[in-house]
Amino acid sequence: MKQQEYKWNEKLWKPIVRPPRHCYHLKDLGNELFKVKETIAKRTDFEIHNNRNQKLQCSLFEPLRMQGNPHPCMIYLHGNSSSRIESFTIIEYLIPANISVCGIDLSGSGLSEGEYISLGFHESNDVICLYDYLRENKSDITSIGLWGRSMGSVTAILAAHNNNDIKVLVCDSPFSNLTLLCQELAKVNYKIPNCCFNCFWCYVKSKIHQEVKFNIDELNIVQIIQVLPQDVQILFLSAQQDELIRESHPKLLMKQFRGKNKELFSFDGTHNSKRPTKIMEESVSFVLKAFGQNAWTELNTKQPTKNQQNQLSKQIPLLRGDRRSVQPQDERDDYQ
Secondary structure: OOHHHHHHHHHHHHHHHOOOOOOOOHHHHOOOEEEEOOEEEEEEEEEEEOOOOOEEEEEEEEEHHHOOOOEEEEEEEOOOOOOHHHHHHHHHHHHHHOOEEEEEOOOOOOOOOOOOOOOOOOHHHHHHHHHHHHHHHOOOEEEEEEEEEOHHHHHHHHHHHHOOOOOEEEEEOOOOOHHHHHHHHHHHHHOOOHHHHHHHHHHHHHHHHHHHOOOHHHOOHHHHHOOOOOOOEEEEEEEOOOOOOOOHHHHHHHHHOOOOOEEEEEEOOOOOOOOOHHHHHHHHHHHHHHHOOHHHHOOOOOOOOHHHHHHHHHHOOEOOOOHHHHOOOOOOOOOO
8 A cells, every 4th residue: 555545545544543642751640649629639640451461551649538548430531632630620629539540641632552442342451450449458449430421421331341340430521432532523524424434434334343352333332221220320411502512412322221320410611621610519419429428527537637638728729720630531422
């Protein structure tokens, strides 16, 4: 194949599995000790290996007062062009509620190993490996839920399908079917009719299967969500002006999930906009209820004395207000 022809063909499939990679330095995660409101938190960085023997970079953010005491944890799963830095979008809300947050650079993203992403297929196994690691090494974490955005929310659904111990999900802007999503983007953004789409989509699927080792047809999330255990509790979040993953996708998933403990919060915003404070607070309330709040609020938590608390507060900086730490990384229509 001629080099020019190869580059043209590459443009058909590669943007789906190799969108712009979020590059950052460890220092961008901020201080290891920091304050969220009046709660002191500690960050611990570590790495794990997934089932493909790739190194994955992770960070556990814990309320200092909860270390050694039973409490839940939410694993945050980022979008297709992002990293664990996106975890800060929920840290500022969950840490004061005595819920730890674990961020991960999914395979093919951030500082983790991997050449390509797979829109949730391989990433769901990354999550299972992280879940097992936390279970084995953090005895004070009693329950583990998943909070994902875009690709991360699809990853959460797939992980819950593969691990029946995962019972709490927050799914921000999930797509219902990857083929349908790409077809919508091709038609709306590039005016490509369905007949033409079907012609090149067969090539795209074949090439991705060859290079990335997964079948796009298996990312039919609307089918998978129908067989999720009905005791899973899911909150869907949907931005009304989202032009990448339109509201019809989370609404369809909401309808097709057969469990009773489900909600959908719709809000004013776009795919990449900062989520409204009220929506985030209501999402935390959903998580608290799903975990069962009494599981940790009635514990005899070891609190530092007032004098010790004041001394710590003087030494520890507030959580940074850097835009990178409180707003999702931009995602474009690189599915197309």
